[in-house]
Amino acid sequence: xxxxxxxxxxxxxxxxxxxxxxxxxxxxxxxxxxxxxxxxxxxxxxxxxxxxxxxxxxxxxxxxxxxxxxxxxxxxxxxxxxxxxxxxxxxxxxxxxxxxxxxxxxxxx
Amino acid sequence: xxxxxxxxxxxxxxxxxxxxxxxxxxxxxxxxxxxxxxxxxxxxxxxxxxxxxxxxxxxxxxxxxxxxxxxxxxxxxxxxxxxxxxxxxxxxxxxxxxxxxxxxxxxxx
DNA sequence: TATTATTTTTTCGACAAAAGCGAAATTAAT
DNA sequence: ATTAATTTCGCTTTTGTCGAAAAAATAATA
Numbered sequence: 001x002x003x004x005x006x007x008x009x010x011x012x013x014x015x016x017x018x019x020x021x022x023x024x025x026x027x028x029x030x031x032x033x034x035x036x037x038x039x040x041x042x043x044x045x046x047x048x049x050x051x052x053x054x055x056x057x058x059x060x061x062x063x064x065x066x067x068x069x070x071x072x073x074x075x076x077x078x079x080x081x082x083x084x085x086x087x088x089x090x091x092x093x094x095x096x097x098x099x100x101x102x103x104x105x106x107x108x109x
Numbered sequence: 110x111x112x113x114x115x116x117x118x119x120x121x122x123x124x125x126x127x128x129x130x131x132x133x134x135x136x137x138x139x140x141x142x143x144x145x146x147x148x149x150x151x152x153x154x155x156x157x158x159x160x161x162x163x164x165x166x167x168x169x170x171x172x173x174x175x176x177x178x179x180x181x182x183x184x185x186x187x188x189x190x191x192x193x194x195x196x197x198x199x200x201x202x203x204x205x206x207x208x209x210x211x212x213x214x215x216x217x218x
Numbered sequence: 219t220a221t222t223a224t225t226t227t228t229t230c231g232a233c234a235a236a237a238g239c240g241a242a243a244t245t246a247a248t
Numbered sequence: 249a250t251t252a253a254t255t256t257c258g259c260t261t262t263t264g265t266c267g268a269a270a271a272a273a274t275a276a277t278a
Contacts, residue, residue: 001117001264007236008117008200008263015207018215026254036210037203045238047255052236073245073254085216092208094146098124099201101145106127107194116236116263135227154265156228161263182227182272 004056006087012037013049014058014088018080025064025075026050050078058084113165115196121146122158123167123197127189134173134184135159159187167193 001007006014016032017024030046033039053059064075080088115123125141126133139155142148162168173184189197 001235003235005235005264006117008115008120009237011117012203012207015204015211019207019210019212021212021215036206041237042239043254044240044256048238049236051256075253076255080215082217092204094121095124095201095204097145098121098128101128102124103128103130106130106189108191114237114262118264150264151266152227153229153267157265158263160229182270184226185228 006058006091007049009045009049010053010058011088011091013046014053014080014084017059017078018085018088022077022079024078029078050076053084054078057081058087113196115167115200118154118158119162119167120197120200122155123162123189123193126159126168126187127194127197131186131188133187138187159185162193163187166190167196 012033013029016029016036019036020028020032026043026047029050030041030043033041033046050059050061054061058081059078060081061076061078064077121142122138125138125145128145129137129141135152135156138159139150139152142150142155159168159170163170167190168187169190170185170187173186
C-alpha cells in the first residue's frame with residue numbers, strides 16, 4: 001500500500017473507534033473487535049494500528065482526565081477525523097459497487 | 110493474519126474475479142480493478158495476489174483453450190471457490206454490523 | 219517447413235508496508 | 249514502595265507492490 005490506503009485491520013479499527021464514539025481507547029477497542037468480529041487480537045496490535053492510523057491522519061487523539069479507578073496511565077482517547085471518515089466511505093462505496101456487479105451465476109446457493 | 114484472513118487487496122481481487130465470472134484472468138482483472146477502484150496496479154501485483162488466494166483455497170484455476178488471437182500463453186482462468194465466497198460474505202457482514210453501530214453524532218455531515 | 223520474430227500472458231525474485239506479538243516502560247492510585 | 253491499567257518498543261510474519269525474465273502461441277520469412 002502506498003501509505004494512504006486503508007489496510008484490512010486499519011479499516012476495522014477505524015470503524016470500531018467510530019462505534020465507541022467518545023470512549024475509544026486501546027483495551028475497549030480490543031474487546032469490541034473481539035466481540036463484533038469474532039477474532040482474537042492483542043492489545044499491542046491494536047495500539048500499533050491506532051498509531052499508524054493517527055500518522056495517516058485518519059485519527060485524532062487526546063489524553064483523558066485521570067479516572068477515579070485503582071491505577072494506570074491516563075487513557076489515550078481516539079476519534080475519527082474527517083479524512084478518516086472519507087476513507088471509510090470510499091472503501092464502503094467501492095465494495096458496494098463490486099458486490100452489485102457480481103452475476104447471480106457466480107455464487108451458487 | 111494467520112493465513113486465512115482476507116487482506117484488503119485480496120478481497121478486492123476476489124470480488125473482481127466474481128464480477129468477471131467466466132473470464133477472470135490477469136490482465137482483465139487488472140483493468141477491472143483500475144476502472145472500478147480508480148487505482149493503478151501492475152499485472153505482477155495482480156498475479157501475486159491471485160496466486161496467494163489460490164494457495165488459501167479461495168480461488169480455483171484452469172488454463173483456457175488457446176484463443177485465435179495473435180500470440181501469447183494460454184490464459185489462466187480463475188473462479189471463486191465456495192470457501193472464497195464464504196470469506197467474502199463474512200467480511201461483508203462484519204462491516205455491515207460495524208457500520209450500523211456507529212452513532213449519528215460520530216460522523217458530522 | 220523450419221526458423222526466427224512478435225505478442226500476450228504468467229512466473230520469479232526482491233523489497234516496502236501492514237499485521238501481529240511479547241515484554242518493557244509509564245503513570246496513577248493504594 | 250506496591251500494585252494495577254495503559255501505552256510504547258523491538259522484532260517477526262504476512263500482504264502489497266513492482267520490474268524483469270520466462271513461456272507459449274501465432275505470424276512472418278527464407
